[in-house]
Amino acid sequence: xxxxxxxxxxxxxxxxxxxxxxxxxxxxxxxxxxxxxxxxxxxxxxxxxxxxxxxxxxxxxxxxxxxxxxxxxxxxxxxxxxxxxxxxxxxxxxxxxxxxxxxxxxxxxxxxxxxxxxxxxxxxxxxxxxxxxxxxxxxxxxxxxxxxxxxxx
Numbered sequence: 001x002x003x004x005x006x007x008x009x010x011x012x013x014x015x016x017x018x019x020x021x022x023x024x025x026x027x028x029x030x031x032x033x034x035x036x037x038x039x040x041x042x043x044x045x046x047x048x049x050x051x052x053x054x055x056x057x058x059x060x061x062x063x064x065x066x067x068x069x070x071x072x073x074x075x076x077x078x079x080x081x082x083x084x085x086x087x088x089x090x091x092x093x094x095x096x097x098x099x100x101x102x103x104x105x106x107x108x109x110x111x112x113x114x115x116x117x118x119x120x121x122x123x124x125x126x127x128x129x130x131x132x133x134x135x136x137x138x139x140x141x142x143x144x145x146x147x148x149x150x151x152x153x
Contacts, residue, residue: 004036007059007086012037016119020044020127023142027051030084035061039119042068043129046139047082049073055109058086060094064118065109067100069135072107080106102132 001019004012015038022045024032029051033040036059046069047054054070057063065082072080082103085091095113103109130138 002031002034002036003040004038004059004061007036010037012059015039017041018043021139021142022046023139024048024050024054025143030056033063034058035063037061040064041066041118043127044068044132044135044138046135046142047071049076049079050082051076051079053079053084054082056084056086057094057096060090062095062113062119063097065096065098065101067129067132067135069102069132069139070104070107070109072103072105074105080108082107082109085112100129100131102135 003015003017017038018041019033020043024045024047026049030053032047032050032054033042035057039062042055042065044067048071055063055065070082083096085094092112095115096111098109098111101109
């Protein structure tokens, strides 16, 4: 998932996206979310054994990871960090927060910035996010569609 046109398209600062109840399968390399500018709220998703990173960004996006379940690879010692920032400097000021997340097999989230990472939402735009420990049950039916050759999915 790539959100944002490119690193020069500043109009994307108005972007506000929530990604919820997904299961991202084993062995994917990167861009299980990659954000340029804007705000992304990741809630109650399951990320299994990524090869490079699970959550990335460039051009100063705000990311709030809430109630997710991250399981790092047991065979790749270089794939433990959940986050990756495409920036040589200044990323320490980007607002990236983790709350109620679960980290297994040495997975970790590098937080940055200061202050709240939550934009103002109306009551109809808000929802209660479960603890990360609930995510395996919440996403047990999530994932790719089983496709059969010659038949539509």
